[in-house]
Amino acid sequence: MATLIEHLIKLTDHRDRDLLELTLSKALIDLIPIQRVLVSKVLSEEGVKRWMDVTVLDARGGGKVVDPLRVDFQTLPLLEDNRDRLHCIQRQERVEIAWAGENGPRITYLPLFTDPVAGDEAVLEIHSASALMDEQLAVVGDVSRVFRNMYRLLAYSDRDALTGLLNRKSLDDTFYSAVLEELGQVDEAAAAARQPALSAGQERRHRVPPNYWLGTISVDSYGVINDQHGHLIAEEVLLLVARIMNNTFRTYDRLYRFGGEQFAVLMHCPDEALVLAAFERFRANIEKFNFPQVGRLTISGGFTRVSPDDSPSTALERAERAVDYAQHHGQNKVFSHAELVRKGFFGEALKIGAVDIF
Template identity: 60%
Template structure:
């Protein structure tokens, strides 16, 4: 029982949702007769849904933890092709697969979340040598409920109440978790490949972007507060439908938005912000009419902080607005063209590519 209480303390002591997920997995591996545990989440891109195994742990100590932003989406299994997971997700109930006879090893699947929010679709997959006892299943259910409660609390604290996007505090947490090379001392001591992957990961090809609604002060001055708030909410919805589900989207307050993403090529990042710009321009805002946005983005370097990276994106946004707005600009591209800062070195070019 003391071990169970210790795991509850760890689960309720986190301020990071990624660490919460890993600690939840570790508790189940420690407390139940399991051979392996998998947490599979649903990722979406351009209308296609696929499974990402965000955590896989073995009783022998091996395992892995995956950063959703660093996977190749097309390599993931399609939602419907993992039939048993899909069935568990659709029915929102337990699915048991006895793959070597009725008394042999089996896989027990349960929905990770109790509701049907698209952002939180996931399945908990438990591999065991025999059927799990009612007591074991009751323990799983209790820990799942604690996990859900903590996840909801952290989600609430990370979200902007007006738009539903992540807030500025959440950017600081995600920025350091995603891009710092040395994670030693932050993650629980899992051992094996999971710890090594997190500790020595190289922060390549992360990009931070920001966007501002053009002439928002005039919109706010000429229309009621409800109308300007509706503009921000609609821009947030356009952003959510334009970028990938695993890109991290932010509202920093006023008319400023942000995106943290992993992408192998600067041109692809520019194309994403161009799509966002075009989608906003093509939208009819009922009380306001035409609305445009100016965006800027920068590559994230190992010595960057959230503040220094945001400063570079804001310089690119300011450049776009001085040019009339309704533009997306790369800070790195502007540096290469000599508009401000030193000319990029060949190593900088490599980072951008």
């Protein structure tokens, strides 16, 4: 059995924020006599909040790790459906439920995150045969504190400093981990993460299911805005674009800023029409917004289905070709790369170095 120090080292070894909940759960299962541990986060969509169990782990083996991108939000339980969890977050204190007598099994709820402004609300749920002793609760507190510190540290490194959206570096991690649903697959990913870094220009590839979509967005005529209004006003435009993105897309869609006026979205959706509708809503919301000192702006967007053999760069290249097409054909438009190919506006191209092969 690993010691507390060894588990803390494992937590601080991580460079992938999505695996931290699993490592936390494994540490608690190993360090104290409990039967089950869950990490449940709060998701929000159009003002409605629901519970999502991101990690479930049993002491006897088995469990699951859930990818938020693939969750059907409407099937998740509402916050009011589990009032004990809700009280834990609202009161920001431990809630203990004895569900089979005073000396019998317990469910203990502890607040893991309680920051709705930052979008971080989560509960740690522990099932045990009896009440947890003070020294056991102290271990849970110590491990959870290290978990939170690492989570915030990695979250900071994953974010664009100006807008708070995810950055380009974090796309690679999400791209390869988004489809790892089963516990064994996540373990395999964690082992792979400990391997030496890839050499320059070398990219990992992972088989991605067909319902992931990657889109890119550019603010039209952003250079003109910068020249006419100055750097500070141009940055304010980017902040407002990021805010409108957060208000338009689902809370579990991954929103990115890659630098300058370029933004991106990684989402899971069953078909192309729904993806187009989401990007069109965003385009319309930008078009009707009155930007202070600048007035009306538009964006051009493009998106592509992520194919099984894609890397982030190959998928981004297709999305950016669709954006380029929109910008050269009137701007203020969103196109699907696949639809443009179907209509014959441009063919598929395989780029090798600086050479395009058709």
